[in-house]
Amino acid sequence: MNLDELSVLSLWSAMAIYALAFIAFALDLAKRSAEVSAYADEQAAQASGAGSRVDGEQVASAGSAATTTTSRVSSTATIERVDEDASDVTPKRSATLRIGVALTIIGFLLHATADVTRGISAQRVPWANMYEFAMTGTLLIVMVFLMVIVKVDLRFLGTFVMGLVLILLGVSGVNFYVAVVPLPPALQSAWLIIHVFVASLGTAFFGLGFALSAIQLFQHRRELAGKDLKLLKLKFLATLPSSERLENLAYRVNIVGFIFWTFTLMAGSIWAERAWGRYWGWDTKEVWTFIIWVIYAGYIHARATRGWRGSRSAWLAIIGFAAVMFNFTIVNIFFKGLHAYSGL
Amino acid sequence: MSRPSDYVDSGSAKRQPADDDNNSIEQPKLGFVGWIRFAWRQLTSMRTALFLLLMLAIAAVPGSLVPQRSSDPNGVTQYFRDNPSLAPVLDNMQFFDVYGSAWFSAIYLLLFISLIGCVIPRTKHHFQAMRARPPRTPARLNRLDSYTEQTVEGADAASAISSARTLLKKSGYRVEMYEGGGSLSVSAERGYLRETGNLVFHSALVGILLAIGVGGGFGYAGQRVVVEGQTFVNTLLDYNSFNPGRFFNPDTLSPYALTVDDFAVEYEKQNLDAYGQAIDYTAKVTTRSPGQEPEKQTIKVNEPLRYDNTDVYLLGNGYAPKITVRDPQGKAVFTDSVPFLPQDANLTSIGVVKVPDGLSDQLGMIGFFYPTAVKNASGAYTSTYPDLVYPLLTLNVYKGDLGINEGAPKSVYELVTDGMTQLTGGKTDVDSIELQPGQTADLPNGMGTVTFENSSPQQAAGNFDNTVPRFVSLDVHHDPSQGFVLLFAILVMLGLLTSLFVPRRRVWVKAVEKEDGSVTLQYAGLARGEDPGLRQAVDAIAYRHGTILGVPRDLRGTVKK
Ligand code: HEM
Numbered sequence: 001m002n003l004d005e006l007s008v009l010s011l012w013s014a015m016a017i018y019a020l021a022f023i024a025f026a027l028d029l030a031k032r033s034a035e036v037s038a039y040a041d042e043q044a045a046q047a048s049g050a051g052s053r054v055d056g057e058q059v060a061s062a063g064s065a066a067t068t069t070t071s072r073v074s075s076t077a078t079i080e081r082v083d084e085d086a087s088d089v090t091p092k093r094s095a096t097l098r099i100g101v102a103l104t105i106i107g108f109l110l111h112a113t114a115d116v117t118r119g120i121s122a123q124r125v126p127w128a129n130m131y132e133f134a135m136t137g138t139l140l141i142v143m144v145f146l147m148v149i150v151k152v153d154l155r156f157l158g159t160f161v162m163g164l165v166l167i168l169l170g171v172s173g174v175n176f177y178v179a180v181v182p183l184p185p186a187l188q189s190a191w192l193i194i195h196v197f198v199a200s201l202g203t204a205f206f207g208l209g210f211a212l213s214a215i216q217l218f219q220h221r222r223e224l225a226g227k228d229l230k231l232l233k234l235k236f237l238a239t240l241p242s243s244e245r246l247e248n249l250a251y252r253v254n255i256v257g258f259i260f261w262t263f264t265l266m267a268g269s270i271w272a273e274r275a276w277g278r279y280w281g282w283d284t285k286e287v288w289t290f291i292i293w294v295i296y297a298g299y300i301h302a303r304a305t306r307g308w309r310g311s312r313s314a315w316l317a318i319i320g321f322a323a324v325m326f327n328f329t330i331v332n333i334f335f336k337g338l339h340a341y342s343g344l
Numbered sequence: 345m346s347r348p349s350d351y352v353d354s355g356s357a358k359r360q361p362a363d364d365d366n367n368s369i370e371q372p373k374l375g376f377v378g379w380i381r382f383a384w385r386q387l388t389s390m391r392t393a394l395f396l397l398l399m400l401a402i403a404a405v406p407g408s409l410v411p412q413r414s415s416d417p418n419g420v421t422q423y424f425r426d427n428p429s430l431a432p433v434l435d436n437m438q439f440f441d442v443y444g445s446a447w448f449s450a451i452y453l454l455l456f457i458s459l460i461g462c463v464i465p466r467t468k469h470h471f472q473a474m475r476a477r478p479p480r481t482p483a484r485l486n487r488l489d490s491y492t493e494q495t496v497e498g499a500d501a502a503s504a505i506s507s508a509r510t511l512l513k514k515s516g517y518r519v520e521m522y523e524g525g526g527s528l529s530v531s532a533e534r535g536y537l538r539e540t541g542n543l544v545f546h547s548a549l550v551g552i553l554l555a556i557g558v559g560g561g562f563g564y565a566g567q568r569v570v571v572e573g574q575t576f577v578n579t580l581l582d583y584n585s586f587n588p589g590r591f592f593n594p595d596t597l598s599p600y601a602l603t604v605d606d607f608a609v610e611y612e613k614q615n616l617d618a619y620g621q622a623i624d625y626t627a628k629v630t631t632r633s634p635g636q637e638p639e640k641q642t643i644k645v646n647e648p649l650r651y652d653n654t655d656v657y658l659l660g661n662g663y664a665p666k667i668t669v670r671d672p673q674g675k676a677v678f679t680d681s682v683p684f685l686p687q688d689a690n691l692t693s694i695g696v697v698k699v700p701d702g703l704s705d706q707l708g709m710i711g712f713f714y715p716t717a718v719k720n721a722s723g724a725y726t727s728t729y730p731d732l733v734y735p736l737l738t739l740n741v742y743k744g745d746l747g748i749n750e751g752a753p754k755s756v757y758e759l760v761t762d763g764m765t766q767l768t769g770g771k772t773d774v775d776s777i778e779l780q781p782g783q784t785a786d787l788p789n790g791m792g793t794v795t796f797e798n799s800s801p802q803q804a805a806g807n808f809d810n811t812v813p814r815f816v817s818l819d820v821h822h823d824p825s826q827g828f829v830l831l832f833a834i835l836v837m838l839g840l841l842t843s844l845f846v847p848r849r850r851v852w853v854k855a856v857e858k859e860d861g862s863v864t865l866q867y868a869g870l871a872r873g874e875d876p877g878l879r880q881a882v883d884a885i886a887y888r889h890g891t892i893l894g895v896p897r898d899l900r901g902t903v904k905k
Binding site: 178179180181182183184185186188189248251252255258259262263266269270273274275276277278279281282283284287288290291294295297298301302304305306307308316331335336 | 390391393394397398400401404405407408411412414415416419442443565612615617618621622623624625644645646647648655657659819821826829830833836837840841844874876
């Protein structure tokens with residue numbers, strides 16, 4: 001078995017593990033929904049006075065995380081603040097969720113092995129054609145996800161991240177695979193390493209931002225619908241932060257993506273100047289990179305424009321990511337241009 | 345969580361609506377000036393900027409769906425051929441020149457006018473803000489989200505506030521003391537760089553547009569095909585095609601000559617998945633400028649030659665078989681290396697030879713060149729490898745009117761055969777002339793002979809290395825705007841980073857003396873723009889201030905009773 005075969009094997013193993021992680025994350029969401037139902041039942045029971053808990057104690061497992069006591073005792077250094085953005089129902093510590101994360105890490109390691117062995121067998125960075133770009137790009141998505149959840153608990157995005165990565169890897173593993181070939185002269189440049197890598201990083205952040213914006217929209221709908229948990233369709237939403245919090249998280253992730261994308265645009269221009277003799281020529285790929293950049297600039301503006309904050313700006317982030325995906329798939333394969341690097 | 349406030353820096357500590365069109369569009373006074381002012385305010389509003397940005401994104405799409413004259417002129421011709429009814433309609437709407445079209449230009453010009461109208465007042469405002477004192481401490485700090493407090497015993501308000509002032513100043517805040525309502529307070533603000541970055545970012549975008557619009561006009565781009573051994577002189581006449589910028593002056597062409605000494609191509613031979621793929625192109629050239637020693641240089645793809653204010657790029661290459669045509673007496677009437685245009689990855693190439701004078705008729709030949717010729721089952725040749733393993737040239741000969749006497753320039757790569765009679769190949773029953781390097785054949789009808797010259801006659805038989813010269817297609821550019829664009833791009837990047845990551849915030853510390861001799865210290869902050877770390881920052885200030893004032897803590901940092 002040569003290195004490239006090892007790479008392919010690792011990749012498919014990674015995908016199998018990711019699939020299991022996907023199931024674990026999905027089960028966790030299902031469990032959250034069940035908890036919300038239970039909590040809603042309990043509340044209803046309490047409200048009707050049928051419950052035995054007359055002292056009004058909160059259910060241990062579920063209850064607002066936000067304590068409303070504002071302590072002003074002089075000896076307390078800080079005051080516990082009301083967190084209006086916390087979830088309505090605090091989910092239980094979930095073993096499935098931890099299994100999901102553990103599986104993601106294992107899958108990530110296999111995925112990284114696939115990427116590195118591909119690079120070694122090609123003797124260059126493993127992002128010079130579509131197959132490799134998909135492999136490295138999805139690796140970065142998982143990496144960014146794992147890094148972000150250390151700081152902010154976004155594990156509820158696991159289903160989405162695993163789903164996206166599985167689709168991308170599946171499609172590219174089946175349709176885009178090409179054997180290792182040497183780079184044509186136009187791609188032999190340090191700018192390949194920089195430009196494409198930063199583009200993938202940007203894509204990874206945009207992907208997370210997309211997920212957060214999409215959930216933000218659902219959450220917003222739920223908030224508009226009122227607090228009655230019984231009527232809720234996607235019950236697990238009650239265990240997630242408020243739409244405003246999700247929007248702020250999405251914004252933070254998306255601006256990081258935007259900065260990488262701006263750099264991608266510039267690094268691409270510098271490279272284009274060296275390779276093609278002009279830094280900007282409205283080549284189809286350049287056009288789409290520009291369109292994406294402008295959409296996200298619009299998104300950032302929307303957040304500072306009255307009437308556009310909230311759901312409307314979230315739609316822009318979603319359109320932006322759709323354009324990123326379009327750029328990567330349809331534009332690469334079907335549009336004619338100088339960026340003929342798909343290797344297909 | 346706090347919504348970031350609007351960028352307009354009004355002194356109020358209240359959360360502001362996130363827009364700049366002054367809450368409600370003021371009813372304009374009737375009259376011309378009023379309308380102008382109204383229109384201007386609309387144009388420079390955030391909502392318009394957003395609308396124009398989205399329009400720009402949408403307007404850019406068609407240019408990726410249909411070929412553009414600027415980047416793909418052949419594609420446009422093809423499109424007209426394939427869609428004869430649709431193409432003229434699209435053409436009327438400038439769909440083949442999207443990025444220079446009236447509607448695309450209108451959008452981005454309006455956007456940039458809006459941008460300038462936005463940046464100028466904000467810059468003024470920002471200068472004022474930077475000179476202004478941090479605003480008066482709000483009366484009720486505990487209304488703010490980030491509020492926290494602590495009580496210290498045996499301290500006095502004045503010294504507590506003065507130490508808070510020192511602490512904040514050291515942390516990069518501008519500070520101002522306020523007294524009133526029985527309390528002493530310090531008001532602090534930081535992060536002016538955020539707005540500076542935003543202004544630099546937007547101004548640099550204008551800079552990029554201006555650099556391209558103005559600077560680009562002074563440049564030019566020229567193409568020239570040079571066969572190994574030939575010399576190109578940087579004058580207007582010596583270019584095959586030349587696109588000057590609007591303000592270009594031909595006298596500014598740097599006078600130099602460039603000789604292509606050698607052009608080497610390396611092919612992949614180990615990896616069977618990519619057998620024959622070109623993996624390196626290297627042109628060795630010599631440059632000569634008046635009064636200077638000749639210099640040996642190399643040009644590669646991705647490594648253009650920067651010489652004498654021009655950038656020389658290696659953008660294409662192919663074979664240029666050297667062909668000589670002699671009349672029946674043996675006198676050469678044509679001899680030249682003719683660049684053949686590659687048609688596929690194995691460099692099957694097509695070229696045209698035109699012999700207007702010296703023979704009984706005008707003579708035209710369409711040639712096919714196969715670097716490694718193989719006859720397939722149908723009897724046609726193909727090339728199976730791009731290097732010179734078994735080079736073969738086939739020629740279809742035409743006689744008649746070459747159509748070059750009318751004076752209209754004709755492409756050197758195209759033979760218009762309308763007024764000509766085909767003598768060999770095709771339906772003529774006469775086989776095409778087939779030649780290998782060094783071979784000569786008779787032209788039909790005793791018109792003379794044609795020779796495919798061997799450029800390396802000393803080569804052993806059967807070894808065809810270097811027997812056919814190659815040509816390179818060089819692009820020579822001069823673009824004085826390039827450096828400016830890069831500079832502004834760097835400013836865009838720096839401005840973006842500071843404006844998105846430097847937090848702009850206000851922090852207040854207020855000391856209230858109590859009757860029992862203790863002092864309650866109140867802390868609060870207000871975000872000005874996106875600031876996820878505000879609470880932590882306020883807590884950290886309270887904690888460090890407490891430490892300075894000697895609030896006793898155990899190891900875990902919690903206050904001791
Ligand atoms: C060429 C068009 C424009 C582009 C590409 C663009 C892009 C951006 C970007 C990327 C940001 C976020 C980074 C930063 O804060 O510096 C931003 C912010 C901002 N832009 Fe623009 N902009 C454009 C035009 C305008 C115009 C015409 C206006 C005025 C109406 C404007 C007003 C603002 C404001 C107020 C912010 C700050 C928003 C905030 O605090 O979140 N921009 N712009």
